[in-house]
Amino acid sequence: xxxxxxxxxxxxxxxxxxxxxxxxxxxxxxxxxxxxxxxxxxxxxxxxxxxxxxxxxxxxxxxxxxxxxxxxxxxxxxxxxxxxxxxxxxxxxxxxxxxxxxxxxxxxxxxxxxxxxxxxxxxxxxxxxxxxxxxxxxxxxxxxxxxxxxxxxxxxxx
Amino acid sequence: xxxxxxxxxxxxxxxxxxxxxxxxxxxxxxxxxxxxxxxxxxxxxxxxxxxxxxxxxxxxxxxxxxxxxxxxxxxxxxxxxxxxxxxxxxxxxxxxxxxxxxxxxxxxxxxxxxxxxxxxxxxxxxxxxxxxxxxxxxxxxxxxxxxxxxxxxxxxxxxxxxxxxxxxxxxxxxxxxxxxxxxxxxxxxxxxxxxxxxxxxxxxxxxxxxxxxxxxxxxxxxxxxxxxxxxxxxxxxxxxxxxxxxxxxxxxxxxxxxxxxxxxxxxxxxxxxxxxxxxxxxxxxxxxxxxxxxxxxxxxxxxxxxxxxxxxxxxxxxxxxxxxxxxxxxxxxxxxxxxxxxxxxxxxxxxxxxxxxxxxxxxxxxxxxxxxxxxxxxxxxxxxxxxxxxxxxxxxxxxxxxxxxxxxxxxxxxxxxxxxxxxxxxxxxxxxxxxxxxxxxxxxxxxxxxxxxxxxxxxxxxxxxxxxxxxxxxxxxxxxxxxxxxxxxxxxxxxxxxxxxxxxxxxxx
Numbered sequence: 027x028x029x030x031x032x033x034x035x036x037x038x039x040x041x042x043x044x045x046x047x048x049x050x051x052x053x054x055x056x057x058x059x060x061x062x063x064x065x066x067x068x069x070x071x072x073x074x075x076x077x078x079x080x081x082x083x084x085x086x087x088x089x090x091x092x093x094x095x096x097x098x099x100x101x102x103x104x105x106x107x108x109x110x111x112x113x114x115x116x117x118x119x120x121x122x123x124x125x126x127x128x129x130x131x132x133x134x135x136x137x138x139x140x141x142x143x144x145x146x147x148x149x150x151x152x153x154x155x156x157x158x159x160x161x162x163x164x165x166x167x168x169x170x171x172x173x174x175x176x177x178x179x180x181x182x183x184x
Numbered sequence: 185x186x187x188x189x190x191x192x193x194x195x196x197x198x199x200x201x202x203x204x205x206x207x208x209x210x211x212x213x214x215x216x217x218x219x220x221x222x223x224x225x226x227x228x229x230x231x232x233x234x235x236x237x238x239x240x241x242x243x244x245x246x247x248x249x250x251x252x253x254x255x256x257x258x259x260x261x262x263x264x265x266x267x268x269x270x271x272x273x274x275x276x277x278x279x280x281x282x283x284x285x286x287x288x289x290x291x292x293x294x295x296x297x298x299x300x301x302x303x304x305x306x307x308x309x310x311x312x313x314x315x316x317x318x319x320x321x322x323x324x325x326x327x328x329x330x331x332x333x334x335x336x337x338x339x340x341x342x343x344x345x346x347x348x349x350x351x352x353x354x355x356x357x358x359x360x361x362x363x364x365x366x367x368x369x370x371x372x373x374x375x376x377x378x379x380x381x382x383x384x385x386x387x388x389x390x391x392x393x394x395x396x397x398x399x400x401x402x403x404x405x406x407x408x409x410x411x412x413x414x415x416x417x418x419x420x421x422x423x424x425x426x427x428x429x430x431x432x433x434x435x436x437x438x439x440x441x442x443x444x445x446x447x448x449x450x451x452x453x454x455x456x457x458x459x460x461x462x463x464x465x466x467x468x469x470x471x472x473x474x475x476x477x478x479x480x481x482x483x484x485x486x487x488x489x490x491x492x493x494x495x496x497x498x499x500x501x502x503x504x505x506x507x508x509x510x511x512x513x514x515x516x517x518x519x520x521x522x523x524x525x526x527x528x529x530x531x532x533x534x535x536x537x538x539x540x541x542x543x544x545x546x547x548x549x550x551x552x553x554x555x556x557x558x559x560x561x562x563x564x565x566x567x568x569x570x571x572x573x574x575x576x577x578x579x580x581x582x583x584x585x586x587x588x589x590x591x592x593x594x595x596x597x598x599x600x601x602x603x604x605x606x607x608x609x610x611x612x613x614x615x616x617x618x619x620x621x622x623x624x625x626x627x628x629x630x631x632x633x634x635x636x637x638x639x640x641x642x643x644x645x646x647x648x649x650x651x652x653x654x655x656x657x658x659x660x661x662x663x664x665x666x667x668x669x670x671x672x673x674x675x676x677x678x679x680x681x682x683x684x685x686x687x688x689x690x691x692x693x
Contacts (some may be wrong), residue, residue, distance in 0.1 A: 031350075034618040038353065042360065045375055052374050060643050062372040065636040066363035073356040080349055102406040110405050111610065114585060118606050121589075122599050134582040141408055142578030160583045164590060172236035174594040 028081070029088055035080030042074035106140070113137050125179030130161045189311065192545030196244065196553055204234075204241045205550050208248025209557045210565075215249070216256020217268045217569045221580070223253030224516040225400055228393050229584060231520055232591035239528040240543050244550040246521050247504075251303060251554035252561065253517075254497045258295035259562070259569050262489070263288055271496040274468035278481065278488030285484050289426035294486050295493040296562045297428075297435050298442075302494025303555045305446040306453070306501025310508075311548050314537060317509035321534035326641040327652050331661035333631045333638070336512050338665040339455060341624045342672025346679075350620045351672075357620075358628020359635065361386050368633045369640050381600040388629045389523040390592040390604040395626065396516055397588045398609030399616045401581050408577065424566055435490050442494055445471055449495030453502020453514050467495030497555075504551065507532055508544060512631065516623065519630055527595070 028036075049070065052063035113136050120129035135157035144150045168174040178184065195201060208230060215226030227249045234242030257272030262279030275295055282291035324332065341351030364375045365385030376382040435442060445467035452463040471491035472481045481488050503514025511533030513519035525532050530540060537544040592605040612622060642651065653659045 030618060034620070035353075038357065045360070045363075048375055048377075052372070055370055055372060058369050058640060058644065059647075060640060062367035062370065062374050064643075065367075065639060066374060069356065069359045069363055069632075073353070073360055076349065076353040076356055080353060083349065103409050104406065106408060107402045107405050107613070110402065110581075111613075114609075115606065117585075117589070118599070118602050121593075121602065130586055134586060137582040137585070138578055141405065141581060142576060156579050156582075160586060164586055168232065168590055168594070172233060172594075174232070174235060174590065175597060176590070177593065177599065 027088065029084045032081045032084035032088075035077045035082075035084060037077070039074045039077030039081065042070045042077060046070040046074065109140055110137060113140060121177045123179055123181050125182050125184045126176035127161055127165055127184060128179065128182060129177075130164060131157045133157075134160045185311075185315065188541055188545045189548055192542075192549035193552065195240075195542070196546060196549040201241055201244050201546070201550070202553075204237060204245035205248045205554060206557050208245030209252035209554050210248075210561055212249035212252025212254075213256035213259075213558060213561050213565075214252075214569060216253035216272070217259040218575070218580070219260055219266045219268055221584075222269050222396075222400060223250060223271070224396050224520070225584065226253050227517050227520045228397055228591065229587045231389070231393075231524065232587060232594050234524055235527065235594050239525065239530060240546045242524050242528070243521065243543065243547055246517075246524060247547055247550040248554045248557070250500050250503075250517050250521075251497065251551065252558050254303075254500050255296065255299040255493070255558050255562070256569075257496075258299065258489075258493055259292065259566055262291040262295055271464050271499070272492065274464040274492035275489055277468065277492075278483070278485050281482070282484035282486075282489070287484075289424040290431060290486075291484070291489060292424055292562075292566060293426045293428065293431045294434065294489045296559055297432055298490040298493035299497040300555050300559055301435060301442055302446045302449060303497035303500065303558075304552070305443065305494070306450050306498035307548070307552050307555070308501075309450045309498075310501040310504050310551060314505050314508045314544070314548075317505065318534045318537050321510055324534070324657065325655070326638040326645065327655050327658040328661065330635060330638040330642060331652060331658040331665070332510065333512070333635045335661045335665045335668070337624060337627055337631065339668045340627050341621075342668050346676070347619065348669065348672045348676060350618075351624050354615065354620045354622070355624035355628040357615075358625040358630075359632045361388075361391060361629045362632025362636070368637050381598075385633075386604060386629075387595060387601060389520070389527075389595055390601045391608045391629050392516070392519055392523065392626055393588050393592055394605040394608035395612030395615075395622055397584065399612040399622060401584065402609075402613045403616060404577060405581070434486055438487065438490065441471055441474070441487055441490060444474070445491040445495045446498035449498030450502040450505075452495070453499035453504075454506050455502075455514075463495040463499040464492040467491045501551065504547065508536055508547070509534065511536070511634070513627070516626060519626055522630065 046067060049063040049066045052061060052066075054061035054063075113133065116136075117129055117133040120132065123129075124132070135153050138153050138156055144153050165176065169176055196205065211230055212223065212226055215221050215229070216223060227246055230245060230249050234245055237245070253269060254271055257268030258275045258279065260266045260268040261272040261275040262283050265276050265280035267273045267276050279291045279295060282288075282294075337355045338352075341355045342348050362385065364377075365382050366373050373383055448467045448470055449463045452466060468481075468488055468491050471487050472478045475481065475485075475487055477485070503518045506512050506514040507518045507522055511522070511531070513522050522532055530536070530543065588605065589602055592601045593599070595601050615622060615625065643649075651658070653662060
């Protein structure tokens with residue numbers, strides 16, 4: 027059975043070898059005899075080797091290790107992590123379509139509510155206030171003071 | 185040199201520089217005091233605000249964040265027993281017991297003044313060592329630079345994390361990021377996977393922001409489950425009043441401790457990517473070993489607080505030396521500063537101090553002035569900061585992520601850099617879960633292009649690969665790289681053997 031390190035090592039090795047294969051098509055240049063593929067091949071070869079080594083080490087360690095009694099694993103909230111990444115992913119999609127102000131308001135409110143779910147109307151009001159305050163502050167400081175042109179929405183033109 | 189330094193201080197006293205410096209220091213102190221918000225994250229938050237400023241204003245703000253953040257962690261470390269940053273972990277060992285014994289003011293101010301004196305000693309090293317080290321680095325050819333960068337990578341890979349193999353893999357992955365896009369010598373496109381954006385290569389700041397911000401935030405989110413509020417038991421009636429002269433004398437009566445722990449901090453700072461988190465622990469350990477009363481450590485002894493805090497602020501000076509003399513970031517904070525320099529078209533490295541004396545001496549001045557500003561902020565706002573600590577993380581994290589997004593977006597006014605942020609945020613979190621350290625990865629991303637450029641230049645100048653070993657400086661640097669890897673292997677084996685012995689002893693009972 028392969029462990030977490032083994033999976034990571036094999037994934038790294040596979041990706042490195044795929045990129046290595048792509049470097050074989052790079053043409054040499056008369057001005058630089060070693061060519062643009064020389065260094066990437068070196069780096070990708072080393073990375074693939076290290077990935078395979080990690081996978082082999084994991085397999086070797088698992089073969090030698092005694093079966094350990096199941097440890098009391100710390101309860102980590104991976105569902106919340108996945109949901110938080112999901113909210114951020116939605117934010118990156120919303121930025122060019124809805125524009126910075128609407129997307130940021132929705133993002134701050136959504137993530138805040140996700141991490142600390144409001145139950146009473148006053149808590150919902152606090153979520154809305156934080157989202158509004160953060161959005162307005164960021165927009166004013168960056169657009170008006172620091173002259174950073176923040177994304178406008180394709181759908182909203184706002 | 186002193187004339188330039190004086191001009192630098194004079195210039196930094198002008199409002200246009202003093203305001204960003206003071207604001208940066210304030211943000212650094214607050215960020216450092218907030219448990220779960222590291223100095224790296226604070227500087228990442230500040231980065232987008234510096235885009236509209238001139239380079240020295242931006243760097244003054246960042247230097248302020250660095251100095252303020254290194255000291256800010258002591259507020260919660262001493263008063264709440266929660267280290268605000270990893271660089272103030274050792275401060276809790278004696279700071280909190282002293283505060284609980286009824287001397288919170290003494291505990292906090294020993295830390296503040298320890299930070300001040302340690303930082304100033306680090307400043308002396310920064311000012312006097314940067315020039316000579318940069319002059320020494322000017323002797324370097326491509327062989328020496330290549331070997332120096334390899335040494336930096338191998339040291340970081342060996343010193344951070346529990347596994348040398350994972351450290352090396354992390355560094356190699358960082359280098360892989362830099363081989364995508366046009367090659368740095370001729371600009372020939374390679375490994376762009378048909379994506380137009382990749383032709384320019386992957387910009388390193390969104391990578392750095394994504395990797396560090398998401399790894400930290402999602403690491404904290406894992407432990408949340410509806411109760412995202414920081415539950416800090418704060419006694420709002422506690423008094424921080426103290427005789428400053430007495431506290432200062434208490435520190436200065438131990439000159440050897442102050443000098444030695446500051447020296448430890450500086451040395452750790454000079455070594456790439458180790459940072460204040462190691463500096464404060466190592467200095468604490470040194471102070472304990474050299475003390476006549478090691479048994480008092482952990483019970484509220486002033487030596488423990490002074491050692492930890494002087495080392496973590498002196499560490500800042502050491503880190504700045506490495507970036508200014510060699511162009512190698514001492515840690516993630518200086519990596520962001522390096523990125524800020526790059527945005528303004530300034531190349532850090534051996535020529536930096538001679539080509540940009542105004543900026544170089546401006547950084548020295550900002551560093552020196554940030555310390556008294558930090559003391560002033562602590563005097564005016566320590567109690568207020570304790571209230572800031574109770575800001576719920578559920579409110580803090582969305583705002584931090586918005587600032588990270590704006591920071592990434594503003595780099596090229598394009599969504600592509602935001603997608604880079606997201607992809608590397610996922611990657612960074614994945615690396616943390618796989619136990620792969622982030623520091624070697626970031627160093628690989630930062631140094632990758634320079635490693636390639638110097639390697640190819642060396643090969644083009646003379647195809648003999650033995651020159652890397654036979655040129656004296658290059659040979660010594662490569663031997664040191666091998667030495668650092670061997671040392672890391674030895675340390676890991678010793679650690680494993682001790683752990684096994686400990687397990688065996690435990691089984692007997």
